[in-house]
Amino acid sequence: MSAAHTGTYTPVFVGERKKQLDDLLTRYPTKLAALLPALWIVQDATGWVSEDGMVEVAHALDVTPAYVKGVVTFYTMYHQHPVGRHFIQVCTTSPCQICGAEEVRDAFLKATGCEELGVTSSDGKYTVIEVECLGACGFSTPVMINEQFIESVTPAKVPEILAGLK
Amino acid sequence: MGYPHKSHAKETAMLSKHFGNREAMSLDSWKKLGGYKALETALGMTPADIVTVVKDSGLRGRGGAGFPTGMKWSFMKPSDGKPHYLICNADESEPGTFKDREIMRWTPHAVIEGCAIGAYAIGAETCYIYIRGEFTEPLERMEAALREARAAGIVGKNAMGSGTTINIWVHKGAGAYICGEETAMMNSLEGKRGNPRIKPPFPAVAGVFGQPTTINNVETLAAVPHIINHGASWYAKYHRADNPKSTGTKLYSVCGNIRKPGNYEVAMGFPFKDFLYDLCGGPLAGRKFKAIIPGGISVPIQTVDEAEASPMDYEGFVAHGTMLGSGGVIVVDDAQNLVKFIARAARFFAHESCAQCTQCREGTAWTTKIVERIAAGDGSTEDLDTLLSIADNMTGKTICVLSDSCATPVVSGITKFRTDFESLIKTRHRHPVPVLA
Numbered sequence: 001m002s003a004a005h006t007g008t009y010t011p012v013f014v015g016e017r018k019k020q021l022d023d024l025l026t027r028y029p030t031k032l033a034a035l036l037p038a039l040w041i042v043q044d045a046t047g048w049v050s051e052d053g054m055v056e057v058a059h060a061l062d063v064t065p066a067y068v069k070g071v072v073t074f075y076t077m078y079h080q081h082p083v084g085r086h087f088i089q090v091c092t093t094s095p096c097q098i099c100g101a102e103e104v105r106d107a108f109l110k111a112t113g114c115e116e117l118g119v120t121s122s123d124g125k126y127t128v129i130e131v132e133c134l135g136a137c138g139f140s141t142p143v144m145i146n147e148q149f150i151e152s153v154t155p156a157k158v159p160e161i162l163a164g165l166k
Numbered sequence: 167m168g169y170p171h172k173s174h175a176k177e178t179a180m181l182s183k184h185f186g187n188r189e190a191m192s193l194d195s196w197k198k199l200g201g202y203k204a205l206e207t208a209l210g211m212t213p214a215d216i217v218t219v220v221k222d223s224g225l226r227g228r229g230g231a232g233f234p235t236g237m238k239w240s241f242m243k244p245s246d247g248k249p250h251y252l253i254c255n256a257d258e259s260e261p262g263t264f265k266d267r268e269i270m271r272w273t274p275h276a277v278i279e280g281c282a283i284g285a286y287a288i289g290a291e292t293c294y295i296y297i298r299g300e301f302t303e304p305l306e307r308m309e310a311a312l313r314e315a316r317a318a319g320i321v322g323k324n325a326m327g328s329g330t331t332i333n334i335w336v337h338k339g340a341g342a343y344i345c346g347e348e349t350a351m352m353n354s355l356e357g358k359r360g361n362p363r364i365k366p367p368f369p370a371v372a373g374v375f376g377q378p379t380t381i382n383n384v385e386t387l388a389a390v391p392h393i394i395n396h397g398a399s400w401y402a403k404y405h406r407a408d409n410p411k412s413t414g415t416k417l418y419s420v421c422g423n424i425r426k427p428g429n430y431e432v433a434m435g436f437p438f439k440d441f442l443y444d445l446c447g448g449p450l451a452g453r454k455f456k457a458i459i460p461g462g463i464s465v466p467i468q469t470v471d472e473a474e475a476s477p478m479d480y481e482g483f484v485a486h487g488t489m490l491g492s493g494g495v496i497v498v499d500d501a502q503n504l505v506k507f508i509a510r511a512a513r514f515f516a517h518e519s520c521a522q523c524t525q526c527r528e529g530t531a532w533t534t535k536i537v538e539r540i541a542a543g544d545g546s547t548e549d550l551d552t553l554l555s556i557a558d559n560m561t562g563k564t565i566c567v568l569s570d571s572c573a574t575p576v577v578s579g580i581t582k583f584r585t586d587f588e589s590l591i592k593t594r595h596r597h598p599v600p601v602l603a
Contacts, residue, residue: 027292027335029249029375035357036340040299061357074359074520077299077341089300093261094463094510095421095496132343132514133261134300137421137494138428139170147302 009052012045013038013060021060031061035071039078048079076132084120084127086165088112089144090153093133099140100154105130107155108143111162168430169268174445178404180415181388182431185272191307193314196275202320204391208283209328213244216287220390222398224405224413229255229346229383230462230492232480235390241370242288242378250290251379253355254281254387256297256304257339257346260462261514262494265417266384268429270297270304273388274311280387282321282332283394288380291331296351298339308336343518347566348381350520361520362566385417405479406435412479416493418460420446423453423499432478439474442497453499457583461491463511464571466578467504487578504586508579509537515572526569529560533576545591550580 013021020041024034038061042053049072051065058065072078079087090105105128109117112126120127136142139151143161150161167173169185184190190199208216221236242250254277258266270277277295285293297305312334315321325332337355339345345354349363352374373379393401402413412434418441421427425447432441438460442448449455458473459465466488468476476486483490498507516530536553539545557573564570580587 027333030356032357033355033375036354037338039340040338071357071359075299075340075342077339092510093514094507095262097510098422098498098502098507131300132517133259135258135264135267135298137262137264137496138419139264140421140427144300144302149300149302 012042048082086126086145088128089131091134091142092130095137096140101141103155104141104153107158111158168428171426171428178415178433179431185268201275204394205279205282208394213287219398223393223401228385239288244289249377251374252285252290252293253381254295255381256295256384259343259346260492262462262496263492264419269384269388274307276388278315280390281334283390284387285332293334294337296337299341344520361522404433406477409481418493418495420495422497424497434479436478438476438478456500457498459496461489462494465489465491469582504579504583505541508575509541511575512537523564525560525563529556530572
């Protein structure tokens, strides 16, 4: 039984966020087209896209929760489970790989205490993943930490970057 | 210009002229630099005349396919009573490519102006700029520039007082390479999984929301204001003396094992050898180039000899065993073994396959397993034949070309750099074979 059914779920689309969604709906000829933006609103508000979040989006856009889940699972940027407070994505695709991206990835894994990729550190602070091409290959290695995009990261810069996170 | 480096004298900085210049970002300074003059001119022309000018300029799609832009626009039937749509493809995700990112970061108004002219030319009242979700900074810059342009009446109802409606919206992607494929992008925009569609129908007939649609790359649209301002023949004069089929300038993103990675803009037909050694500074100290990929990871790998003989235009690269593609130049030096590089490329495609076609879903996964096995020292010579056979089954047989793109580095890698594979196979780890009773 999900929280939406038991009444413990706090709806996302209220107040300012409801207005934001209504405004989005004016941009497209169909309600469904607002699905990706609506999921972004849910993730920005709650840190991830829960099953209850999917149910709420489904109701708002007149589609089934199963349909929404089908879309959510297609796109890698929607978190289907809670992640660390600092979500660290290291680009390791071929152009960065030949410039030392794997060492950067390992430096993050070590310094954050995350034992492996995709696993959140025991203090809940960090999750480190490999990401496919971040589109900044000339500035290898690019790293994204939440919304922050950092260029030219080397293993030596990792401790300083982590210390600078709020 | 070679951002983040200073402009090189041999560059032709048209789109990249203001890279690195924070002044160019705001509407006021953009107008002082001559911005939105082309839109004003265009709104005083008929849409058909704009299409003719763009056709005559020889501008071709800069996203990878190189299709003539004016011709693409001419497929949109005027006054068919249907709503038309323009989509600006800013889902730049091709490994090795980071040019659209710089265009949006530094000159967001150039993109808006190109979109507005394009929308007017194809009779579209709505344009969506589909930007990949990871591009947080370009997303912010484009949103901010659009707010300025709307407030100034440049876009919206009655754009620049012309009576024409041109609404432009940013649509944020959510992490899927395949959404850069135009029909997948339309599905994604509609709120669906980003699976490519079977063509026909082509987008100009039934595109996004089932309506006539044109999809152009950021760099293509950003070139349009220059063509309107200076004329088709001015743009067309940038070409190789013996090849008028590729015109204008092209932005190249340069990365990998090279001294000065960055974005460079040169006229069509520029010698690739001068580009690599002169503009980009050549190999790292004590190293030599081993392999070059000129157009993003989906195009065939070149040997250094092939690269050094290539003129940089659509036909020039084809004549030397590869394609211009997106202009993402990836340089690999002699310190690398290409097998590891190709294994990681295959893993990329396996991760990004939408999985609707069997050849791609299975082919990308098995290719990855086998190339990774070879890279780990557990491969055999037969594996190379197996890889080529899988690649053959992956080429030309699927809805979109992601499958072909995965096969490309494998085939060109095995045929041109076989010794890299063989050196790993020769040193194969010998596991004891269990003896069956």
